[in-house]
Amino acid sequence: MRSTSIMIVGVGGQGTLLTSRILGDVAMSRGADVKVSEVHGMSQRGGSVVTYVKLGDKVYSPVIEKNEADILLCFEQLEALRWIDYAKKDASIIINNQKIDPMPVIIGKAQYPQAILEKIQKDYENVVAVPALDLAKACGNIKAVNVVMIGVMAKRTDIPKEIWQEAIRKTVKPQFVDINLKAFEAGYSFSC
Amino acid sequence: MKKLLLGNEAIARGVYEAGATVASAYPGTPSTEITEYIAQYDEIYSEWAPNEKVAMEVAIGASFGGARAVCAMKHVGLNVAADPLFTASYTGVNGGLVIFVADDPGMHSSQNEQDTRMLGKASKVPVLEPSDSQECKDFTKEAFRISEAFDTPVIVRLTTRVSHSQGLVELGERESYELKPYVKNPGKYVMMPAMAQKRHVFVEERMQKLLELSETSDLNRIEWGDRKIGVITSGINYQYAREAFGDVSYLKLGLVYPLPEKLIKEFAAGVEKLYVIEELEPFIEDHCKRMGLNVIGKDVLPMVGEYSASLIRSRVFGASVEKLNTIQESVPVRPPVMCAGCPHRGLYYTLKKLKLTVSGDIGCYTLGALAPLESVDTCVCMGASIGMAHGMEKAMGKDAARKTVAVIGDSTFIHSGITGLIDIVYNKGTSTVLILDNSITGMTGHQQNPTTGFTIKGEPTRQVDLVKLCQAVGVDRVRVCDPFDLADLEKAIKEETAVDEPSVIIVQRPCALLKNVKFNGVLRINTAKCTKCKMCMRLGCPAIVDKGDHVEVNGALCVGCDLCTKVCRFNAFERAGEQNA
Numbered sequence: 027m028r029s030t031s032i033m034i035v036g037v038g039g040q041g042t043l044l045t046s047r048i049l050g051d052v053a054m055s056r057g058a059d060v061k062v063s064e065v066h067g068m069s070q071r072g073g074s075v076v077t078y079v080k081l082g083d084k085v086y087s088p089v090i091e092k093n094e095a096d097i098l099l100c101f102e103q104l105e106a107l108r109w110i111d112y113a114k115k116d117a118s119i120i121i122n123n124q125k126i127d128p129m130p131v132i133i134g135k136a137q138y139p140q141a142i143l144e145k146i147q148k149d150y151e152n153v154v155a156v157p158a159l160d161l162a163k164a165c166g167n168i169k170a171v172n173v174v175m176i177g178v179m180a181k182r183t184d185i186p187k188e189i190w191q192e193a194i195r196k197t198v199k200p201q202f203v204d205i206n207l208k209a210f211e212a213g214y215s216f217s218c
Numbered sequence: 219m220k221k222l223l224l225g226n227e228a229i230a231r232g233v234y235e236a237g238a239t240v241a242s243a244y245p246g247t248p249s250t251e252i253t254e255y256i257a258q259y260d261e262i263y264s265e266w267a268p269n270e271k272v273a274m275e276v277a278i279g280a281s282f283g284g285a286r287a288v289c290a291m292k293h294v295g296l297n298v299a300a301d302p303l304f305t306a307s308y309t310g311v312n313g314g315l316v317i318f319v320a321d322d323p324g325m326h327s328s329q330n331e332q333d334t335r336m337l338g339k340a341s342k343v344p345v346l347e348p349s350d351s352q353e354c355k356d357f358t359k360e361a362f363r364i365s366e367a368f369d370t371p372v373i374v375r376l377t378t379r380v381s382h383s384q385g386l387v388e389l390g391e392r393e394s395y396e397l398k399p400y401v402k403n404p405g406k407y408v409m410m411p412a413m414a415q416k417r418h419v420f421v422e423e424r425m426q427k428l429l430e431l432s433e434t435s436d437l438n439r440i441e442w443g444d445r446k447i448g449v450i451t452s453g454i455n456y457q458y459a460r461e462a463f464g465d466v467s468y469l470k471l472g473l474v475y476p477l478p479e480k481l482i483k484e485f486a487a488g489v490e491k492l493y494v495i496e497e498l499e500p501f502i503e504d505h506c507k508r509m510g511l512n513v514i515g516k517d518v519l520p521m522v523g524e525y526s527a528s529l530i531r532s533r534v535f536g537a538s539v540e541k542l543n544t545i546q547e548s549v550p551v552r553p554p555v556m557c558a559g560c561p562h563r564g565l566y567y568t569l570k571k572l573k574l575t576v577s578g579d580i581g582c583y584t585l586g587a588l589a590p591l592e593s594v595d596t597c598v599c600m601g602a603s604i605g606m607a608h609g610m611e612k613a614m615g616k617d618a619a620r621k622t623v624a625v626i627g628d629s630t631f632i633h634s635g636i637t638g639l640i641d642i643v644y645n646k647g648t649s650t651v652l653i654l655d656n657s658i659t660g661m662t663g664h665q666q667n668p669t670t671g672f673t674i675k676g677e678p679t680r681q682v683d684l685v686k687l688c689q690a691v692g693v694d695r696v697r698v699c700d701p702f703d704l705a706d707l708e709k710a711i712k713e714e715t716a717v718d719e720p721s722v723i724i725v726q727r728p729c730a731l732l733k734n735v736k737f738n739g740v741l742r743i744n745t746a747k748c749t750k751c752k753m754c755m756r757l758g759c760p761a762i763v764d765k766g767d768h769v770e771v772n773g774a775l776c777v778g779c780d781l782c783t784k785v786c787r788f789n790a791f792e793r794a795g796e797q798n799a
Contacts, residue, residue: 038554050384054222061350062222063383065326066247066663071582072760073554086460088383091528092539108549115542126775127763128552133590133755134764136550149543159774168774 029082030057031090032179035109036101037126038070041172044197045099046077048176051193052185057081063088074105074128099179101158101171102126103142110146118182119150122158122175154178161212170209173198177213187214223387225380228351229318230255231387232358233288236314237395238262240280242273244633245662246292247327248381249320253290254665257674261392266665266674269600269633270295274302274317278371281315282407284398286362290318293332294599298634303371304341305409308417310369310424312398314362317343320376323497324524327661329580329597331522333498334375338475342421344428345373345475346437347453351385357472359393360437368424368431375474377497379454379524429476437472440485448489450482450502450513454525459495461527462534477505486511493534497525556585558761559730559737559779561656564701565625566591567757567785568708574623574715577610579603579635581627582660582729590758594625601626601634607649608642616648620715623650629659629667632682636691642720643692650714650721653684654701657728664731688722695721702727704784730777737778740794742771748790754782 032049036042043064050062064077078090090112098113100106100121113119121143130136139145147153156178162170173194180190191207198206223231229252233241241264243253257264267273270291280287291299296319306315319337322328338345344364348357354376361372405413432438447466451459452474459468469485471477482505486492494503494515503515518533519525531537556563566586569576570593578584578594579602587594596606607624626635631653642649659665666672671681688696695714699707707725714721728735748769754762761775762782773794783791 037552039557046384050222054220054386059386060222061383061385063379065378066251066382070663071554071557071585071661072552074552085385086457087454087527088379088385088457089526091526093542104549104552107545107547108552110543110545111541113542124774126772127760128550129555129589129758129760130550130553132760132763133758134766135589139547139549145545145547146543149545 029080029085030096031094032079032097032099033090033095033109033112034077034079034099034101035105036075037105038073038075040101041169042075042077042101045172045176046079048173048193048197049079051197052189053079053081055189056185058083059085061085061088074108076109097179099175101175104128104138106146107139107142113150115150116152117150119146119153120175120178120182121146121153121155122171123155124159124171156213156216158213161216162209165205165209165212167205167209170206173206173209174213177210178216180210181214219389220386221389222384223351224251224382224384225348225351225354225376226251226382227255228354228387229358229374229376230259231389232355234259234262235355235390235392236286236359236362237393238286238288238314238362239395240277240285240287241265241289242267242276243290244268244270244273244295245659245665246295246320247662248322248378249290249292249295249318249376250662250665251381252318253674264674266667268668270299271302274299274306277315277317278302278306281311281313282400283312284400285313286395287313288316288318292328293319293321293334294328294330295319296334296337298600300337300341303337303343306371307341307343308409308414308421309407310420311365311371312400314365315371316358316361316365317371317373318376319373320378320381321498322378324378326378329599331498333501334373335474335501336499338373338375342425343371343373344368344473345375346472347375347474348380348472349453349456349470350380351383351387353472354380355387357437364431368428370424370428375453377454425476429478432473432476432478433480435473438478438481439470440481441468441470442488443467445488446490447493448485448491449493449495450485450506451495452502455495455497458525458527458530462530471502474501477502479509482506482509482511495519495525495530553588554585555588555760556582556758557730558759558775559735559777561701561725561727561730562586562654563591563757563759564704564707564781565652565654565725566593568704568711569593569623570756572708572711573621574711575610575618575621577603577607577622577624579624579626579630581630583625583627583654586625590756600630601638604635604638604649604651605641607651608638608645608647611647611649616718619648623652623711623715625652625654627660628653628655628657628669628684631684632668636687639688639693639720639722640691647720648718650711650723653722653724655684655724655726658732660729664729684724693720693722695719696724698724698726700727701725702779702781702784730779738780738793739778740771740773740776741778741780741782741791742773742794743769744790744792747788749788751787753785753787754791757782757785
């Protein structure tokens with residue numbers, strides 16, 4: 027089978043760990059071999075976080091390196107810029123248009139870079155910008171940004187929708203299944 | 219059936235399948251989930267211990283009692299537990315005893331980068347090193363067999379990438395393990411000089427037998443490929459090496475202490491050029507060099523940080539990575555921050571305002587060292603804040619003590635801060651100790667501890683009363699403050715640092731991420747009232763952003779803790795949705 031490398035990048039607290047659990051569940055149903063790697067701990071407190079998902083016939087290193095990602099799923103614009111070197115030239119790059127200022131920017135010691143989406147679109151063809159926070163709000167829970175993003179990505183894979191929905195049902199707590207399926211649908215039906 | 223398991227989860231599964239019945243641990247990234255997953259098996263008694271030393275002692279006792287037992291910790295936790303480890307090496311075991319230690323190359327969440335293989339060698343305890351989730355489970359079960367067959371504790375060494383990567387694992391059934399009878403045996407279990415002298419002889423004999431195991435065990439295997447290059451490696455580095463070198467020959471070591479000699483010689487003789495790929499210490503490399511082998515290792519690869527396939531490619535083959543885009547922009551760093559609503563924020567705001575020297579400790583509150591709060595002066599190890607504050611006083615005098623405080627979390631205080639406090643009282647110090655009681659062990663992801671009133675299983679239990687505890691060791695001045703009552707907190711700190719005796723302030727407010735913590739709803743800034751004085755920026759709240767010409771609240775991050783309303787002199791903060799409030 028064709029091997030696939032997916033990177034999820036964002037800010038600690040945005041729900042990347044849940045995303046990787048859902049993605050891991052989907053990947054398991056598709057790949058002969060799967061590895062998912064993430065760093066827990068200190069960076070979960072508002073730091074830059076990254077998750078790697080790799081599937082293929084045989085996966086050795088759980089880590090994705092520069093120029094290796096087939097899909098770059100970015101939960102925040104600045105993080106998209108930080109990790110852009112990890113994307114292949116023809117990678118599917120999905121960027122939540124949300125901006126979260128890091129502390130150096132908040133206290134005025136650094137500038138938040140301008141026109142990030144345009145800069146990335148200049149060098150990469152396959153870029154989608156998603157108003158995931160607005161879509162999540164419309165579903166009734168701003169915490170569902172992560173599942174909106176999964177929805178957008180799901181549409182751009184050849185994996186059947188039902189497999190994603192099943193993974194969400196299995197992964198999230200029962201009381202949150204409905205809202206998350208709604209968020210998934212919002213992402214899945216999003217067109218730019 | 220195959221399941222996708224985190225390395226730490228696979229360890230827990232291995233503990234379960236091996237029929238173990240006792241597990242004790244102190245949380246520490248990247249080891250924490252091992253015990254959290256073990257706690258999901260009702261067949262295994264599990265607990266959070268006050269520290270790693272106690273955790274290991276519980277596991278040793280359980281082993282003496284005939285059970286298969288485990289303890290888990292991060293690398294620096296093994297320093298705390300080194301005392302029991304070194305002598306448990308002499309006593310050996312009754313039921314199998316396995317110690318999980320997770321190292322953190324690259325220091326994602328740690329204060330140093332030490333290599334646990336060195337402590338295995340120093341204590342003469344065998345060390346196994348899995349390289350993926352399946353091996354995490356398999357090696358755990360093998361570790362119990364080795365422990366019982368050779369009468370030794372066994373260390374399973376993990377690293378962050380193994381602990382925190384998920385891989386496919388074939389699940390098995392739980393072995394039925396009968397508790398071994400406990401037989402009184404002072405020659406084995408009472409390590410007084412006369413007995414210990416005999417046991418040391420046993421340990422040296424055991425090392426010879428373990429060496430033989432290392433030569434023949436399936437844990438160490440040769441994978442012949444192209445013989446122009448041979449790579450000796452272990453753990454996660456096997457995975458990186460596989461990607462970097464491709465189809466060459468590998469000696470993959472699963473039992474990394476004691477290291478084999480004959481096997482390494484056989485492998486070396488079969489290849490033209492020999493590399494050793496290992497993160498951190500040149501543990502395998504030094505062994506090879508002592509054997510007179512010509513190997514390439516740390517002369518081209520770093521002693522610090524994590525490895526990766528591309529790092530190996532670049533250092534070994536000089537391969538560089540092509541840049542696929544024209545983006546040259548420098549990207550601002552995003553260090554971790556205290557969350558919006560974090561109770562520590564009110565405290566550090568006050569400590570900075572009072573210009574105090576802050577002897578710091580390990581937990582979320584270490585983040586008080588970063589801008590803009592920049593309040594914490596020191597951070598060395600768990601519990602160190604109190605002893606160091608006392609040491610500063612003894613070096614610099616009582617005037618300095620009046621300008622110094624120690625800060626320590628509730629769990630860290632129980633872990634090893636209480637002994638420092640006893641030292642202050644006993645040796646006539648005058649330090650002021652602030653116990654940051656946020657009702658949980660925060661940084662490692664919300665574990666219960668002796669001050670929370672709940673066990674690892676969430677069952678109610680006896681709660682350590684911090685006020686009474688401090689009073690009992692002889693601190694007469696103990697008071698409790700809310701860090702969001704800034705006026706009261708400032709008054710308390712001024713009074714307690716001024717007095718000529720030890721004092722403790724318990725700074726009490728639950729972690730903002732706890733489920734039962736409710737705030738009042740998102741705030742915003744009324745621009746008509748805001749004078750842009752930027753007092754609120756001094757809080758270092760991630761939800762309050764300086765936009766240059768104005769300050770605004772990020773509504774997606776604000777939790778409505780209202781701390782900013784207490785520093786704003788112009789009442790510019792108002793509840794979002796309340797017009798003209």
